[in-house]
Amino acid sequence: MKCLLLVDIQTGFCPGGHLAVPEGDAVVEVANRLMKEGGYDLVVASQDWHPADHGSFASQHPGKAPFDMGVLNGKPQMMWPDHCVQGTEDAAFHPDLDTARIDHVQQKGLDPRVDSYSAFRDNDRSALTGLSDYLRARGVTRLDLCGLATDYCVKFSALDAKAMLPEAEIRFIEDASRGIDPAGVAAARDEMADAGIAIITSDTVLEEARSAV
Ligand code: VGL
Ligand code: ZN
Secondary structure, three states: OEEEEEEOOEHHHOOOOOOOOOOOOHHHHHHHHHHHHOOOOEEEEEEEOEOOOOOOEHHHOOOOOOOOEEEEOOEEEEOEOOOOEOOOHHHOEOOOOOHHHOOEEEEEOOOOOOOOOOOOEOOOOOOEOOHHHHHHHOOOOEEEEEEEOHHHHHHHHHHHHHHHOOOOEEEEEEEEEEOOOHHHHHHHHHHHHHOOOEEEOHHHHHHHHHHHO
């Protein structure tokens, strides 16, 4: 059971969005090809889905500017620009993403008191989103992840997938992902590799799918 998890391929994380990732929109074409020709049994997409008063927004912390460090619920928290507010265009999937091929959408970041980089659980690791149960119930044996942003939501989702689905092989598709900060991307790559997550490119997936027929 092979699953593709597309992380936060939303307008807000693409150029012109409120928390734009450099070249974020470059992942859309690759993601579409992977959904169509990657041989996956299941496609899941996560969606950052914040209330307008989310505590990760600098706007909720007097005196703080976006990308300052602040505190949320007693823990250090990066202060983000307001982004991906529920129901706004910023929170919508990128308009060119082939959403007809998505089997399941996992929203996250709904609780204003805690951020949720991972598609599996909140940053304080208390509340689960339900995605691990969903994937376990479907007998997923291989989970490939890609999307935005490599150094935040993709990395934390991959590490949680590895920890919460120990029976599954977890792979990070590098060319179908982009990050916010180059140093953060390099560190994320190392962290994922150290955790036993395979680092691959979309060519590998497409070649596997071609040789399987
Ligand atoms: C993300 C920062 C804040 C992400 C989401 O999708 O990587 N980053 N919210
Ligand atoms: Zn967010």
